[in-house]
Amino acid sequence: MLFNSIEYVIFLPIVVMLFYLLPHRFRWMMLLVASCTFYMWFVPKYILILLITIIVDYSAGILIEKHADNHKLKKRYLVISIVSTCLVLFIFKYLGFVNDNLVALCQSLNINLNTTVDLILPIGLSFHTFQSMSYVIEVYRGNQKAERNFGIYSLYVMFFPQLVTGPIERPGNLLRQLREEKKFEYDNISKGFRLIIFGLFIKMVVADNVGEYVDMIYAEPSKYSSWDIILGMFFYSFQIYGDFFGYSTIALGSAKLMGFDITDNFNTPYLSKSIAEFWHRWHISLSTWFRDYVYFPLGGSRVKFGRWALNIMVVFILSGIWHGAAWNFLFWGAAHGLLHIIEKAILNHLPEKENRGKLEKIVVDAFKIAKTFILVTLFWSLFRATSFANISDLFTSLVNNFGVTEHLHVENSIWVYLGLFILMDVLLFNSRFDRWCDNRSGVVRWAIYFVLIFMIIACSSVNNFPFIYFQF
Amino acid sequence: MKKMIFKFALLAVLLVLMNWIYAKFFFKADLMRHSDEVELAWKVADDSCVMVYTGESSNHTFSWSDNDRRKISDFIFDHFPDERCGDMTKDASHGEVYYYLLANIPEDAPVETVIVTMNLRSFGYNWIESDLETPIQKQLVLLKDYPPLFNRFKLAFKAYDIKSVKEREDARTWHRKNDKLVFPYETSYDNVSDWDYTTAIKGIKNDDGSRDQQLTELACHFIKNYGFQIHDDNPRVKDFDNIVILAKERHWNLVFNLLAENVERAQTLVGDDLVFLMRQNRDYLVERYGNLENVTVVDNLEAVADQYFIDRNWTTEHYYEPGRRTVANNVADALSKYYPTH
Numbered sequence: 001m002l003f004n005s006i007e008y009v010i011f012l013p014i015v016v017m018l019f020y021l022l023p024h025r026f027r028w029m030m031l032l033v034a035s036c037t038f039y040m041w042f043v044p045k046y047i048l049i050l051l052i053t054i055i056v057d058y059s060a061g062i063l064i065e066k067h068a069d070n071h072k073l074k075k076r077y078l079v080i081s082i083v084s085t086c087l088v089l090f091i092f093k094y095l096g097f098v099n100d101n102l103v104a105l106c107q108s109l110n111i112n113l114n115t116t117v118d119l120i121l122p123i124g125l126s127f128h129t130f131q132s133m134s135y136v137i138e139v140y141r142g143n144q145k146a147e148r149n150f151g152i153y154s155l156y157v158m159f160f161p162q163l164v165t166g167p168i169e170r171p172g173n174l175l176r177q178l179r180e181e182k183k184f185e186y187d188n189i190s191k192g193f194r195l196i197i198f199g200l201f202i203k204m205v206v207a208d209n210v211g212e213y214v215d216m217i218y219a220e221p222s223k224y225s226s227w228d229i230i231l232g233m234f235f236y237s238f239q240i241y242g243d244f245f246g247y248s249t250i251a252l253g254s255a256k257l258m259g260f261d262i263t264d265n266f267n268t269p270y271l272s273k274s275i276a277e278f279w280h281r282w283h284i285s286l287s288t289w290f291r292d293y294v295y296f297p298l299g300g301s302r303v304k305f306g307r308w309a310l311n312i313m314v315v316f317i318l319s320g321i322w323h324g325a326a327w328n329f330l331f332w333g334a335a336h337g338l339l340h341i342i343e344k345a346i347l348n349h350l351p352e353k354e355n356r357g358k359l360e361k362i363v364v365d366a367f368k369i370a371k372t373f374i375l376v377t378l379f380w381s382l383f384r385a386t387s388f389a390n391i392s393d394l395f396t397s398l399v400n401n402f403g404v405t406e407h408l409h410v411e412n413s414i415w416v417y418l419g420l421f422i423l424m425d426v427l428l429f430n431s432r433f434d435r436w437c438d439n440r441s442g443v444v445r446w447a448i449y450f451v452l453i454f455m456i457i458a459c460s461s462v463n464n465f466p467f468i469y470f471q472f
Numbered sequence: 473m474k475k476m477i478f479k480f481a482l483l484a485v486l487l488v489l490m491n492w493i494y495a496k497f498f499f500k501a502d503l504m505r506h507s508d509e510v511e512l513a514w515k516v517a518d519d520s521c522v523m524v525y526t527g528e529s530s531n532h533t534f535s536w537s538d539n540d541r542r543k544i545s546d547f548i549f550d551h552f553p554d555e556r557c558g559d560m561t562k563d564a565s566h567g568e569v570y571y572y573l574l575a576n577i578p579e580d581a582p583v584e585t586v587i588v589t590m591n592l593r594s595f596g597y598n599w600i601e602s603d604l605e606t607p608i609q610k611q612l613v614l615l616k617d618y619p620p621l622f623n624r625f626k627l628a629f630k631a632y633d634i635k636s637v638k639e640r641e642d643a644r645t646w647h648r649k650n651d652k653l654v655f656p657y658e659t660s661y662d663n664v665s666d667w668d669y670t671t672a673i674k675g676i677k678n679d680d681g682s683r684d685q686q687l688t689e690l691a692c693h694f695i696k697n698y699g700f701q702i703h704d705d706n707p708r709v710k711d712f713d714n715i716v717i718l719a720k721e722r723h724w725n726l727v728f729n730l731l732a733e734n735v736e737r738a739q740t741l742v743g744d745d746l747v748f749l750m751r752q753n754r755d756y757l758v759e760r761y762g763n764l765e766n767v768t769v770v771d772n773l774e775a776v777a778d779q780y781f782i783d784r785n786w787t788t789e790h791y792y793e794p795g796r797r798t799v800a801n802n803v804a805d806a807l808s809k810y811y812p813t814h
Contacts, residue, residue: 457494457624457625
């Protein structure tokens with residue numbers, strides 16, 4: 001079920017109503033049924049894959065806790081759990097990619113290999129496997145008690161607001177809340193509603209509308225002028241941001257309606273002054289997952305520069321291929337990692353000047369923000385391109401087509417939507433829409449609701465743009 | 473709770489206000505952008521047409537060899553030079569599209585008579601679940617008779633018959649397997665799937681006894697397109713029923729132009745069973761609509777000979793000039809009862 005579908009518009013109020021009408025002890029059951037329904041709306045049979053992950057990690061959690069004193073055995077269960085969860089991920093997400101590359105390699109060596117792997121990636125697999133893994137690791141580390149109730153554990157992995165595109169939750173946050181009794185509070189309904197309409201606005205009005213231009217430009221870059229290519233890249237930065245931020249915000253809002261607080265996934269990432277900061281502000285739940293479960297165990301930053309650089313590259317390459325089983329994602333991750341290392345190397349030699357005047361600081365910060373945004377935008381083209389030929393076509397046209405005089409006509413309304421979004425994003429720096437609204441008067445709040453709801457209905461794209469992160 | 477009820481009430485008031493703003497300032501532009509066929513309905517009103525023809529691609533010609541390349545509708549209108557006539561032709565349309573086009577003709581338009589194309593093939597699931605259906609359904613959303621903002625909401629939240637290409641294919645396959653065909657005599661198949669398979673295996677033979685693959689595929693295509701029986705619950709029947717109701721409300725004379733199909737070729741390629749179904753379906757439509765007051769069904773099913781069908785490898789209703797003229801003359805004959813002086 002998509003958040004921006006009529007089904008969800010009907011489904012969510014019913015679930016919220018049932019949630020508050022039912023006694024606390026039955027709520028998790030209802031939420032589990034609702035989550036299964038939500039997931040099975042896509043392809044019902046894939047729930048079986050989810051079930052495998054849930055059974056493995058649920059059992060592993062209990063066994064790890066049971067053998068808390070036996071370090072060797074405990075570790076063995078952890079490894080079994082991680083390997084089996086990753087195996088599921090590997091089979092459905094990476095086997096096709098590995099096979100295709102192997103076939104290509106064999107062909108280049110004149111070896112006859114013609115195997116094909118034709119498995120469809122279950123929606124959100126990377127998200128819920130990571131969520132499930134974090135539970136087992138936390139139990140192993142002793143930070144989390146093993147969950148004995150299979151239903152509640154299943155709900156932790158399957159909680160519908162964040163099931164298919166995150167945020168990737170930690171047991172310390174979500175599992176705890178699933179056991180808490182939530183009282184009906186008007187404030188939660190109000191905040192949840194605000195977040196949902198804001199999320200729908202970003203997704204349906206901003207991301208989907210600019211997405212129409214992005215699709216045109218990326219489909220045939222050679223047809224467009226260099227300025228159009230730049231525009232396409234710029235638009236894609238806002239499409240992917242709007243799409244993912246929109247989804248995450250609707251997820252936050254949907255959970256908030258029932259009193260659940262899930263992790264913020266974004267914090268004005270395009271105002272970052274460096275790549276490192278960008279990753280503190282973009283897809284926060286994934287960045288912190290890699291930080292806690294990969295980067296820190298590798299030694300983090302408390303090692304020599306060379307080792308640190310290696311750690312960074314490992315994390316970013318893993319992050320790249322987490323997104324998709326293709327070389328362009330790997331290179332996208334590697335590019336971010338490399339830039340992160342270069343930034344740090346430069347900073348090590350050029351220490352920050354401390355006594356800057358106010359104006360000078362603004363100018364320097366603006367320059368840093370612009371630099372980071374431009375680099376991120378350039379790298380997004382690796383992420384968006386459908387193939388290396390597409391990337392090559394894009395950059396060739398970018399360099400060669402300055403002479404093309406015909407320009408893409410962008411409707412004025414697009415600039416209005418983008419302008420509004422950028423303005424709101426800047427206003428929400430280090431804040432969140434629902435909290436920001438708290439500090440406005442009732443009239444201003446309702447005026448904002450009016451504009452947002454009206455725009456969602458009247459100005460949204462009518463084309464069918466699935467959420468970009470669904471493919472991961 | 474009181475606070476919440478108050479806020480919901482406020483929201484409802486704002487929605488009414490939004491609907492007014494949308495209808496006043498945005499709706500027309502949206503219609504032109506997402507449902508541009510509505511312009512056809514506005515145009516017949518602007519032109520003060522009294523006679524309106526609604527059609528699809530069968531209305532035009534695709535042949536450059538025709539001496540006169542005008543449409544069927546033009547040939548019909550030639551018979552009524554004193555009347556202001558207009559046509560609302562949109563390729564790949566069907567009963568539901570015609571209904572919404574007609575419903576969007578302003579009520580004060582001086583329309584007296586509407587001629588609605590009735591394509592037999594459009595009653596089959598091969599068309600009802602065709603890949604073109606999702607974009608067609610999307611185009612119809614804004615034309616529906618609900619508050620404009622509600623229609624735009626449905627468009628934004630994809631609340632229409634939106635299916636992927638695979639889902640459409642699955643639906644067609646399901647109907648081929650599960651829609652039982654009832655013949656008044658024994659046949660070796662009782663559904664399109666088996667019939668199609670039997671024909672494909674048997675194949676169409678050339679004179680030298682070899683298999684003609686192209687003709688075999690065409691025969692199978694005929695079976696998939698005409699191998700159905702119309703029942704009262706057919707979605708297209710509901711569309712034409714709605715057109716009848718609309719015509720009655722608007723006091724229009726209604727003429728259904730049941731298009732010619734290549735029955736001759738169906739007979740040659742597939743045989744009596746398929747022709748039986750085509751005729752049975754024709755009879756159903758003539759009987760259902762032909763006896764209604766102010767409704768005429770012009771039965772052109774077998775009016776055009778094989779040689780006047782343009783497409784040789786497909787089951788389309790695209791005719792050469794003589795075919796178009798034949799259909800037009802039959803319709804004009806039927807119209808003469810409403811316009812006896814012509």
